[in-house]
Amino acid sequence: MDLSLARLRMLRELHRHGTITAAASALHYTASAVSQQLAQLERDVGARLLERRGRRVQLTDLGLLLAEHAEEILASVERATQALEDAGESVTAKLTAGVWASVASGLLPEALETLARTHPGILVRTRELPPEATAAAVRDGALDLSFVLDYSNSPVTWDRGLERAVIAVERLYGCVPAGMLGAATVTLAELAEHPWILAPARSHFGHAVRLAFQSAGVQPRIDHEVEEQATAMAMVAAGLGVTLVSDLGLALRPPGVDIVALADVFTRTVSLAYRTNTARRAALLIVVDAIRAAAVAKGLGADMSKPDAVPAQNGAEVRGTWR
Structure with missing residues:
Protein backbone atom coordinates (compact mmCIF):
# COMPACT_ATOMS: atom_id res chain seq x y z
CA MET A 1 0.00 0.00 0.00
CA ASP A 86 20.83 19.58 11.43
CA ALA A 87 23.17 16.84 10.19
CA GLY A 88 24.13 18.58 6.97
CA GLU A 89 27.34 20.57 6.64
CA SER A 90 25.37 23.56 5.39
CA VAL A 91 21.76 24.42 6.14
CA THR A 92 19.38 23.92 3.25
CA ALA A 93 15.61 24.20 3.43
CA LYS A 94 12.53 25.50 1.71
CA LEU A 95 10.21 27.37 4.07
CA THR A 96 6.85 29.04 3.43
CA ALA A 97 6.02 32.14 5.45
CA GLY A 98 2.67 33.87 5.92
CA VAL A 99 2.89 37.63 5.36
CA TRP A 100 0.81 40.72 4.74
CA ALA A 101 1.66 43.92 2.86
CA SER A 102 3.52 46.00 5.46
CA VAL A 103 5.83 43.21 6.70
CA ALA A 104 6.39 41.97 3.14
CA SER A 105 7.56 45.42 2.07
CA GLY A 106 9.07 46.65 5.34
CA LEU A 107 11.01 43.67 6.72
CA LEU A 108 11.39 40.86 4.21
CA PRO A 109 13.53 42.52 1.51
CA GLU A 110 16.42 43.20 3.93
CA ALA A 111 16.03 39.84 5.70
CA LEU A 112 15.92 37.80 2.48
CA GLU A 113 18.85 39.72 1.04
CA THR A 114 20.87 38.81 4.14
CA LEU A 115 19.82 35.16 3.91
CA ALA A 116 20.77 34.96 0.25
CA ARG A 117 24.25 36.18 1.16
CA THR A 118 24.84 34.20 4.38
CA HIS A 119 22.72 31.06 3.88
CA PRO A 120 22.05 30.59 0.15
CA GLY A 121 20.67 27.10 0.78
CA ILE A 122 17.63 28.50 2.59
CA LEU A 123 14.75 29.42 0.30
CA VAL A 124 11.85 31.36 1.81
CA ARG A 125 8.62 31.54 -0.11
CA THR A 126 5.78 33.79 1.01
CA ARG A 127 2.01 33.59 0.94
CA GLU A 128 -0.06 36.68 1.64
CA LEU A 129 -2.91 36.08 4.09
CA PRO A 130 -5.01 38.28 6.38
CA PRO A 131 -3.11 38.74 9.69
CA GLU A 132 -5.97 36.98 11.50
CA ALA A 133 -5.50 33.80 9.44
CA THR A 134 -1.73 33.26 9.52
CA ALA A 135 -1.36 31.55 12.92
CA ALA A 136 -4.04 28.98 12.08
CA ALA A 137 -2.28 28.22 8.79
CA VAL A 138 0.94 27.48 10.72
CA ARG A 139 -0.87 25.27 13.21
CA ASP A 140 -2.51 23.32 10.37
CA GLY A 141 0.78 22.79 8.54
CA ALA A 142 0.03 24.97 5.51
CA LEU A 143 2.84 27.36 6.52
CA ASP A 144 6.16 26.82 8.27
CA LEU A 145 6.04 30.20 9.99
CA SER A 146 3.99 33.37 9.88
CA PHE A 147 3.86 36.93 11.12
CA VAL A 148 1.24 37.54 13.81
CA LEU A 149 0.07 40.68 15.61
CA ASP A 150 -0.80 41.74 19.15
CA TYR A 151 -2.16 45.20 19.85
CA SER A 152 -1.40 46.91 23.16
CA ASN A 153 -5.12 47.15 23.94
CA SER A 154 -6.20 43.86 22.34
CA PRO A 155 -3.81 40.91 22.90
CA VAL A 156 -4.63 37.64 21.15
CA THR A 157 -5.13 34.28 22.82
CA TRP A 158 -1.99 32.32 22.04
CA ASP A 159 -2.14 28.78 20.66
CA ARG A 160 -0.18 26.47 22.99
CA GLY A 161 0.89 24.37 20.02
CA LEU A 162 2.87 27.28 18.60
CA GLU A 163 6.09 29.00 19.57
CA ARG A 164 6.38 32.77 19.24
CA ALA A 165 9.44 34.92 18.58
CA VAL A 166 8.91 38.66 19.08
CA ILE A 167 10.27 40.54 16.08
CA ALA A 168 9.31 44.20 16.42
CA VAL A 169 7.24 46.72 18.32
CA GLU A 170 5.49 49.23 16.09
CA ARG A 171 3.99 52.58 16.98
CA LEU A 172 0.68 53.71 15.51
CA TYR A 173 0.54 57.23 14.05
CA GLY A 174 -2.14 59.53 12.81
CA CYS A 175 -2.16 59.83 9.02
CA VAL A 176 -3.90 62.99 7.78
CA PRO A 177 -4.08 65.01 4.55
CA ALA A 178 -1.01 67.23 4.12
CA GLY A 179 -1.36 70.55 5.93
CA MET A 180 -4.52 69.61 7.83
CA LEU A 181 -2.97 69.78 11.30
CA GLY A 182 -0.45 72.26 12.63
CA ALA A 183 0.33 70.39 15.87
CA ALA A 184 3.20 67.93 16.37
CA THR A 185 0.94 65.52 18.25
CA VAL A 186 -2.73 64.65 18.16
CA THR A 187 -5.13 62.65 20.35
CA LEU A 188 -7.58 60.05 19.12
CA ALA A 189 -10.40 62.26 20.42
CA GLU A 190 -9.17 65.11 18.19
CA LEU A 191 -8.86 62.80 15.18
CA ALA A 192 -12.39 61.50 15.81
CA GLU A 193 -13.71 64.90 14.70
CA HIS A 194 -12.76 64.02 11.11
CA PRO A 195 -14.11 61.35 8.71
CA TRP A 196 -12.25 58.05 9.06
CA ILE A 197 -10.83 55.41 6.74
CA LEU A 198 -10.44 52.20 8.73
CA ALA A 199 -10.20 48.43 8.48
CA PRO A 200 -13.45 46.49 9.12
CA ALA A 201 -14.31 45.59 12.71
CA ARG A 202 -13.83 41.88 11.95
CA SER A 203 -10.10 42.48 11.44
CA HIS A 204 -7.76 42.59 14.42
CA PHE A 205 -6.56 46.08 13.45
CA GLY A 206 -10.07 47.44 12.98
CA HIS A 207 -11.21 45.92 16.27
CA ALA A 208 -8.21 47.30 18.21
CA VAL A 209 -8.68 50.84 16.85
CA ARG A 210 -12.38 50.79 17.72
CA LEU A 211 -11.50 49.68 21.26
CA ALA A 212 -9.04 52.57 21.50
CA PHE A 213 -11.80 54.98 20.53
CA GLN A 214 -14.08 53.50 23.16
CA SER A 215 -11.38 54.00 25.80
CA ALA A 216 -11.03 57.62 24.67
CA GLY A 217 -14.79 58.06 25.01
CA VAL A 218 -15.38 59.01 21.37
CA GLN A 219 -17.17 57.50 18.40
CA PRO A 220 -15.60 58.30 15.00
CA ARG A 221 -17.51 58.56 11.76
CA ILE A 222 -16.13 55.80 9.55
CA ASP A 223 -16.84 56.68 5.93
CA HIS A 224 -14.66 54.07 4.26
CA GLU A 225 -13.69 50.53 5.28
CA VAL A 226 -10.60 49.12 3.54
CA GLU A 227 -8.28 46.23 4.38
CA GLU A 228 -4.81 47.58 3.54
CA GLN A 229 -2.86 50.46 5.10
CA ALA A 230 -1.55 51.46 1.66
CA THR A 231 -5.09 51.81 0.33
CA ALA A 232 -6.19 53.81 3.38
CA MET A 233 -3.24 56.20 3.03
CA ALA A 234 -3.95 56.73 -0.67
CA MET A 235 -7.50 57.71 0.26
CA VAL A 236 -6.15 60.07 2.95
CA ALA A 237 -3.94 61.69 0.30
CA ALA A 238 -7.08 62.24 -1.77
CA GLY A 239 -8.65 64.11 1.17
CA LEU A 240 -11.27 61.47 1.96
CA GLY A 241 -10.51 61.22 5.68
CA VAL A 242 -7.89 60.25 8.26
CA THR A 243 -6.49 56.93 9.42
CA LEU A 244 -3.80 55.29 11.54
CA VAL A 245 -0.63 53.77 10.16
CA SER A 246 2.11 51.62 11.72
CA ASP A 247 5.89 52.01 11.47
CA LEU A 248 6.17 49.33 8.80
CA GLY A 249 3.18 50.73 6.95
CA LEU A 250 5.09 54.00 6.50
CA ALA A 251 7.16 52.31 3.80
CA LEU A 252 3.99 52.43 1.68
CA ARG A 253 3.23 56.11 2.41
CA PRO A 254 2.21 58.15 -0.66
CA PRO A 255 2.84 61.87 -1.23
CA GLY A 256 0.17 64.21 0.11
CA VAL A 257 -0.12 62.91 3.69
CA ASP A 258 1.30 64.05 7.03
CA ILE A 259 2.30 61.59 9.73
CA VAL A 260 1.55 62.87 13.24
CA ALA A 261 2.54 61.34 16.59
CA LEU A 262 -0.32 60.09 18.74
CA ALA A 263 -0.47 61.42 22.29
CA ASP A 264 -2.30 58.20 23.22
CA VAL A 265 0.08 55.26 23.72
CA PHE A 266 -0.90 52.74 21.05
CA THR A 267 1.48 50.06 19.83
CA ARG A 268 1.42 46.63 18.28
CA THR A 269 3.86 43.75 18.58
CA VAL A 270 4.90 41.83 15.48
CA SER A 271 5.94 38.23 16.16
CA LEU A 272 6.74 35.12 14.17
CA ALA A 273 4.77 31.96 14.94
CA TYR A 274 5.97 28.43 14.26
CA ARG A 275 4.98 24.99 15.48
CA THR A 276 6.41 23.75 18.76
CA ASN A 277 7.70 20.55 17.17
CA THR A 278 9.80 22.62 14.75
CA ALA A 279 11.11 25.04 17.36
CA ARG A 280 14.66 23.66 17.08
CA ARG A 281 14.72 23.47 13.31
CA ALA A 282 17.99 25.10 12.30
CA ALA A 283 16.82 26.76 9.08
CA LEU A 284 13.71 28.18 10.67
CA LEU A 285 15.65 29.76 13.53
CA ILE A 286 18.12 31.27 11.06
CA VAL A 287 15.20 32.88 9.21
CA VAL A 288 13.74 34.18 12.49
CA ASP A 289 17.10 35.74 13.42
CA ALA A 290 17.45 37.39 9.99
CA ILE A 291 14.00 38.95 10.18
CA ARG A 292 14.58 40.10 13.76
CA ALA A 293 17.87 41.71 12.70
CA ALA A 294 16.06 43.57 9.92
CA ALA A 295 13.57 44.91 12.49
CA VAL A 296 16.34 45.99 14.87
CA ALA A 297 18.06 47.80 11.99
CA LYS A 298 14.86 49.81 11.53
CA GLY A 299 14.78 50.74 15.24
CA LEU A 300 11.62 48.78 15.97
CA GLY A 301 12.82 47.05 19.13
CA ALA A 302 12.99 50.17 21.35
CA ASP A 303 10.97 50.92 24.48
CA MET A 304 7.92 52.52 22.91
CA SER A 305 6.87 54.28 26.13
CA LYS A 306 9.79 56.73 25.82
CA PRO A 307 9.74 59.98 23.80
CA ASP A 308 10.76 59.35 20.22
CA ALA A 309 10.56 60.88 16.79
CA VAL A 310 8.08 60.40 14.00
CA PRO A 311 10.02 58.93 11.03
CA ALA A 312 11.45 61.36 8.49
CA GLN A 313 8.82 63.02 6.35
CA ASN A 314 9.68 64.84 3.12
CA GLY A 315 13.29 65.15 4.24
CA ALA A 316 12.44 66.56 7.68
CA GLU A 317 12.01 64.93 11.06
CA VAL A 318 8.77 65.70 12.91
CA ARG A 319 9.01 65.20 16.66
CA GLY A 320 6.22 64.23 19.01
CA THR A 321 5.96 63.33 22.68
CA TRP A 322 4.88 59.87 23.77
CA ARG A 323 3.19 59.61 27.15
Whole structure:
Protein backbone atom coordinates (compact mmCIF):
# COMPACT_ATOMS: atom_id res chain seq x y z
CA MET A 1 0.00 0.00 0.00
CA ASP A 2 1.50 3.34 -1.11
CA LEU A 3 0.14 6.23 0.97
CA SER A 4 0.60 9.78 -0.29
CA LEU A 5 1.74 12.29 2.35
CA ALA A 6 -0.28 15.00 0.61
CA ARG A 7 -3.46 12.91 0.82
CA LEU A 8 -2.76 12.00 4.45
CA ARG A 9 -2.41 15.71 5.19
CA MET A 10 -5.81 16.33 3.60
CA LEU A 11 -7.36 13.57 5.71
CA ARG A 12 -5.79 15.07 8.82
CA GLU A 13 -7.19 18.52 8.03
CA LEU A 14 -10.65 17.06 7.40
CA HIS A 15 -10.45 15.41 10.82
CA ARG A 16 -9.34 18.69 12.43
CA HIS A 17 -11.79 21.02 10.71
CA GLY A 18 -14.84 18.82 10.19
CA THR A 19 -15.72 19.80 6.62
CA ILE A 20 -14.05 19.47 3.23
CA THR A 21 -14.55 23.19 2.61
CA ALA A 22 -12.74 24.13 5.82
CA ALA A 23 -9.96 21.60 5.17
CA ALA A 24 -9.51 22.96 1.64
CA SER A 25 -9.32 26.52 2.98
CA ALA A 26 -6.66 25.55 5.53
CA LEU A 27 -4.57 23.89 2.81
CA HIS A 28 -5.27 26.55 0.15
CA TYR A 29 -6.86 24.08 -2.26
CA THR A 30 -10.30 24.01 -3.81
CA ALA A 31 -12.91 21.83 -2.14
CA SER A 32 -13.26 19.75 -5.33
CA ALA A 33 -9.51 19.08 -5.41
CA VAL A 34 -9.57 17.86 -1.81
CA SER A 35 -12.61 15.66 -2.52
CA GLN A 36 -10.85 14.08 -5.50
CA GLN A 37 -7.67 13.40 -3.55
CA LEU A 38 -9.58 11.87 -0.63
CA ALA A 39 -11.45 9.64 -3.07
CA GLN A 40 -8.07 8.53 -4.45
CA LEU A 41 -6.88 7.86 -0.89
CA GLU A 42 -9.86 5.54 -0.40
CA ARG A 43 -8.85 3.68 -3.56
CA ASP A 44 -5.25 3.47 -2.32
CA VAL A 45 -6.41 2.01 1.00
CA GLY A 46 -9.11 -0.17 -0.53
CA ALA A 47 -11.71 0.83 2.05
CA ARG A 48 -14.26 3.56 2.74
CA LEU A 49 -12.80 6.37 4.81
CA LEU A 50 -15.65 8.86 4.45
CA GLU A 51 -19.41 8.67 4.64
CA ARG A 52 -22.07 11.25 3.96
CA ARG A 53 -24.43 12.41 6.71
CA GLY A 54 -26.84 14.72 4.94
CA ARG A 55 -24.75 17.49 3.45
CA ARG A 56 -21.76 16.76 5.65
CA VAL A 57 -18.95 14.26 5.27
CA GLN A 58 -17.90 12.22 8.28
CA LEU A 59 -14.93 9.92 8.82
CA THR A 60 -15.68 6.22 9.17
CA ASP A 61 -14.01 4.21 11.94
CA LEU A 62 -11.24 3.30 9.51
CA GLY A 63 -11.00 6.95 8.46
CA LEU A 64 -10.57 8.00 12.09
CA LEU A 65 -7.91 5.32 12.60
CA LEU A 66 -5.95 6.47 9.56
CA ALA A 67 -6.32 10.15 10.54
CA GLU A 68 -4.76 9.39 13.93
CA HIS A 69 -1.86 7.61 12.27
CA ALA A 70 -1.55 10.47 9.78
CA GLU A 71 -0.79 12.84 12.69
CA GLU A 72 2.08 10.58 13.76
CA ILE A 73 3.36 10.04 10.22
CA LEU A 74 3.40 13.73 9.33
CA ALA A 75 5.06 14.64 12.63
CA SER A 76 7.73 11.98 11.98
CA VAL A 77 8.38 13.38 8.50
CA GLU A 78 8.83 16.83 10.01
CA ARG A 79 11.27 15.50 12.61
CA ALA A 80 13.20 13.61 9.92
CA THR A 81 13.46 16.79 7.84
CA GLN A 82 14.81 18.63 10.86
CA ALA A 83 17.34 15.89 11.60
CA LEU A 84 18.64 15.92 8.03
CA GLU A 85 19.01 19.69 8.08
CA ASP A 86 20.83 19.58 11.43
CA ALA A 87 23.17 16.84 10.19
CA GLY A 88 24.13 18.58 6.97
CA GLU A 89 27.34 20.57 6.64
CA SER A 90 25.37 23.56 5.39
CA VAL A 91 21.76 24.42 6.14
CA THR A 92 19.38 23.92 3.25
CA ALA A 93 15.61 24.20 3.43
CA LYS A 94 12.53 25.50 1.71
CA LEU A 95 10.21 27.37 4.07
CA THR A 96 6.85 29.04 3.43
CA ALA A 97 6.02 32.14 5.45
CA GLY A 98 2.67 33.87 5.92
CA VAL A 99 2.89 37.63 5.36
CA TRP A 100 0.81 40.72 4.74
CA ALA A 101 1.66 43.92 2.86
CA SER A 102 3.52 46.00 5.46
CA VAL A 103 5.83 43.21 6.70
CA ALA A 104 6.39 41.97 3.14
CA SER A 105 7.56 45.42 2.07
CA GLY A 106 9.07 46.65 5.34
CA LEU A 107 11.01 43.67 6.72
CA LEU A 108 11.39 40.86 4.21
CA PRO A 109 13.53 42.52 1.51
CA GLU A 110 16.42 43.20 3.93
CA ALA A 111 16.03 39.84 5.70
CA LEU A 112 15.92 37.80 2.48
CA GLU A 113 18.85 39.72 1.04
CA THR A 114 20.87 38.81 4.14
CA LEU A 115 19.82 35.16 3.91
CA ALA A 116 20.77 34.96 0.25
CA ARG A 117 24.25 36.18 1.16
CA THR A 118 24.84 34.20 4.38
CA HIS A 119 22.72 31.06 3.88
CA PRO A 120 22.05 30.59 0.15
CA GLY A 121 20.67 27.10 0.78
CA ILE A 122 17.63 28.50 2.59
CA LEU A 123 14.75 29.42 0.30
CA VAL A 124 11.85 31.36 1.81
CA ARG A 125 8.62 31.54 -0.11
CA THR A 126 5.78 33.79 1.01
CA ARG A 127 2.01 33.59 0.94
CA GLU A 128 -0.06 36.68 1.64
CA LEU A 129 -2.91 36.08 4.09
CA PRO A 130 -5.01 38.28 6.38
CA PRO A 131 -3.11 38.74 9.69
CA GLU A 132 -5.97 36.98 11.50
CA ALA A 133 -5.50 33.80 9.44
CA THR A 134 -1.73 33.26 9.52
CA ALA A 135 -1.36 31.55 12.92
CA ALA A 136 -4.04 28.98 12.08
CA ALA A 137 -2.28 28.22 8.79
CA VAL A 138 0.94 27.48 10.72
CA ARG A 139 -0.87 25.27 13.21
CA ASP A 140 -2.51 23.32 10.37
CA GLY A 141 0.78 22.79 8.54
CA ALA A 142 0.03 24.97 5.51
CA LEU A 143 2.84 27.36 6.52
CA ASP A 144 6.16 26.82 8.27
CA LEU A 145 6.04 30.20 9.99
CA SER A 146 3.99 33.37 9.88
CA PHE A 147 3.86 36.93 11.12
CA VAL A 148 1.24 37.54 13.81
CA LEU A 149 0.07 40.68 15.61
CA ASP A 150 -0.80 41.74 19.15
CA TYR A 151 -2.16 45.20 19.85
CA SER A 152 -1.40 46.91 23.16
CA ASN A 153 -5.12 47.15 23.94
CA SER A 154 -6.20 43.86 22.34
CA PRO A 155 -3.81 40.91 22.90
CA VAL A 156 -4.63 37.64 21.15
CA THR A 157 -5.13 34.28 22.82
CA TRP A 158 -1.99 32.32 22.04
CA ASP A 159 -2.14 28.78 20.66
CA ARG A 160 -0.18 26.47 22.99
CA GLY A 161 0.89 24.37 20.02
CA LEU A 162 2.87 27.28 18.60
CA GLU A 163 6.09 29.00 19.57
CA ARG A 164 6.38 32.77 19.24
CA ALA A 165 9.44 34.92 18.58
CA VAL A 166 8.91 38.66 19.08
CA ILE A 167 10.27 40.54 16.08
CA ALA A 168 9.31 44.20 16.42
CA VAL A 169 7.24 46.72 18.32
CA GLU A 170 5.49 49.23 16.09
CA ARG A 171 3.99 52.58 16.98
CA LEU A 172 0.68 53.71 15.51
CA TYR A 173 0.54 57.23 14.05
CA GLY A 174 -2.14 59.53 12.81
CA CYS A 175 -2.16 59.83 9.02
CA VAL A 176 -3.90 62.99 7.78
CA PRO A 177 -4.08 65.01 4.55
CA ALA A 178 -1.01 67.23 4.12
CA GLY A 179 -1.36 70.55 5.93
CA MET A 180 -4.52 69.61 7.83
CA LEU A 181 -2.97 69.78 11.30
CA GLY A 182 -0.45 72.26 12.63
CA ALA A 183 0.33 70.39 15.87
CA ALA A 184 3.20 67.93 16.37
CA THR A 185 0.94 65.52 18.25
CA VAL A 186 -2.73 64.65 18.16
CA THR A 187 -5.13 62.65 20.35
CA LEU A 188 -7.58 60.05 19.12
CA ALA A 189 -10.40 62.26 20.42
CA GLU A 190 -9.17 65.11 18.19
CA LEU A 191 -8.86 62.80 15.18
CA ALA A 192 -12.39 61.50 15.81
CA GLU A 193 -13.71 64.90 14.70
CA HIS A 194 -12.76 64.02 11.11
CA PRO A 195 -14.11 61.35 8.71
CA TRP A 196 -12.25 58.05 9.06
CA ILE A 197 -10.83 55.41 6.74
CA LEU A 198 -10.44 52.20 8.73
CA ALA A 199 -10.20 48.43 8.48
CA PRO A 200 -13.45 46.49 9.12
CA ALA A 201 -14.31 45.59 12.71
CA ARG A 202 -13.83 41.88 11.95
CA SER A 203 -10.10 42.48 11.44
CA HIS A 204 -7.76 42.59 14.42
CA PHE A 205 -6.56 46.08 13.45
CA GLY A 206 -10.07 47.44 12.98
CA HIS A 207 -11.21 45.92 16.27
CA ALA A 208 -8.21 47.30 18.21
CA VAL A 209 -8.68 50.84 16.85
CA ARG A 210 -12.38 50.79 17.72
CA LEU A 211 -11.50 49.68 21.26
CA ALA A 212 -9.04 52.57 21.50
CA PHE A 213 -11.80 54.98 20.53
CA GLN A 214 -14.08 53.50 23.16
CA SER A 215 -11.38 54.00 25.80
CA ALA A 216 -11.03 57.62 24.67
CA GLY A 217 -14.79 58.06 25.01
CA VAL A 218 -15.38 59.01 21.37
CA GLN A 219 -17.17 57.50 18.40
CA PRO A 220 -15.60 58.30 15.00
CA ARG A 221 -17.51 58.56 11.76
CA ILE A 222 -16.13 55.80 9.55
CA ASP A 223 -16.84 56.68 5.93
CA HIS A 224 -14.66 54.07 4.26
CA GLU A 225 -13.69 50.53 5.28
CA VAL A 226 -10.60 49.12 3.54
CA GLU A 227 -8.28 46.23 4.38
CA GLU A 228 -4.81 47.58 3.54
CA GLN A 229 -2.86 50.46 5.10
CA ALA A 230 -1.55 51.46 1.66
CA THR A 231 -5.09 51.81 0.33
CA ALA A 232 -6.19 53.81 3.38
CA MET A 233 -3.24 56.20 3.03
CA ALA A 234 -3.95 56.73 -0.67
CA MET A 235 -7.50 57.71 0.26
CA VAL A 236 -6.15 60.07 2.95
CA ALA A 237 -3.94 61.69 0.30
CA ALA A 238 -7.08 62.24 -1.77
CA GLY A 239 -8.65 64.11 1.17
CA LEU A 240 -11.27 61.47 1.96
CA GLY A 241 -10.51 61.22 5.68
CA VAL A 242 -7.89 60.25 8.26
CA THR A 243 -6.49 56.93 9.42
CA LEU A 244 -3.80 55.29 11.54
CA VAL A 245 -0.63 53.77 10.16
CA SER A 246 2.11 51.62 11.72
CA ASP A 247 5.89 52.01 11.47
CA LEU A 248 6.17 49.33 8.80
CA GLY A 249 3.18 50.73 6.95
CA LEU A 250 5.09 54.00 6.50
CA ALA A 251 7.16 52.31 3.80
CA LEU A 252 3.99 52.43 1.68
CA ARG A 253 3.23 56.11 2.41
CA PRO A 254 2.21 58.15 -0.66
CA PRO A 255 2.84 61.87 -1.23
CA GLY A 256 0.17 64.21 0.11
CA VAL A 257 -0.12 62.91 3.69
CA ASP A 258 1.30 64.05 7.03
CA ILE A 259 2.30 61.59 9.73
CA VAL A 260 1.55 62.87 13.24
CA ALA A 261 2.54 61.34 16.59
CA LEU A 262 -0.32 60.09 18.74
CA ALA A 263 -0.47 61.42 22.29
CA ASP A 264 -2.30 58.20 23.22
CA VAL A 265 0.08 55.26 23.72
CA PHE A 266 -0.90 52.74 21.05
CA THR A 267 1.48 50.06 19.83
CA ARG A 268 1.42 46.63 18.28
CA THR A 269 3.86 43.75 18.58
CA VAL A 270 4.90 41.83 15.48
CA SER A 271 5.94 38.23 16.16
CA LEU A 272 6.74 35.12 14.17
CA ALA A 273 4.77 31.96 14.94
CA TYR A 274 5.97 28.43 14.26
CA ARG A 275 4.98 24.99 15.48
CA THR A 276 6.41 23.75 18.76
CA ASN A 277 7.70 20.55 17.17
CA THR A 278 9.80 22.62 14.75
CA ALA A 279 11.11 25.04 17.36
CA ARG A 280 14.66 23.66 17.08
CA ARG A 281 14.72 23.47 13.31
CA ALA A 282 17.99 25.10 12.30
CA ALA A 283 16.82 26.76 9.08
CA LEU A 284 13.71 28.18 10.67
CA LEU A 285 15.65 29.76 13.53
CA ILE A 286 18.12 31.27 11.06
CA VAL A 287 15.20 32.88 9.21
CA VAL A 288 13.74 34.18 12.49
CA ASP A 289 17.10 35.74 13.42
CA ALA A 290 17.45 37.39 9.99
CA ILE A 291 14.00 38.95 10.18
CA ARG A 292 14.58 40.10 13.76
CA ALA A 293 17.87 41.71 12.70
CA ALA A 294 16.06 43.57 9.92
CA ALA A 295 13.57 44.91 12.49
CA VAL A 296 16.34 45.99 14.87
CA ALA A 297 18.06 47.80 11.99
CA LYS A 298 14.86 49.81 11.53
CA GLY A 299 14.78 50.74 15.24
CA LEU A 300 11.62 48.78 15.97
CA GLY A 301 12.82 47.05 19.13
CA ALA A 302 12.99 50.17 21.35
CA ASP A 303 10.97 50.92 24.48
CA MET A 304 7.92 52.52 22.91
CA SER A 305 6.87 54.28 26.13
CA LYS A 306 9.79 56.73 25.82
CA PRO A 307 9.74 59.98 23.80
CA ASP A 308 10.76 59.35 20.22
CA ALA A 309 10.56 60.88 16.79
CA VAL A 310 8.08 60.40 14.00
CA PRO A 311 10.02 58.93 11.03
CA ALA A 312 11.45 61.36 8.49
CA GLN A 313 8.82 63.02 6.35
CA ASN A 314 9.68 64.84 3.12
CA GLY A 315 13.29 65.15 4.24
CA ALA A 316 12.44 66.56 7.68
CA GLU A 317 12.01 64.93 11.06
CA VAL A 318 8.77 65.70 12.91
CA ARG A 319 9.01 65.20 16.66
CA GLY A 320 6.22 64.23 19.01
CA THR A 321 5.96 63.33 22.68
CA TRP A 322 4.88 59.87 23.77
CA ARG A 323 3.19 59.61 27.15
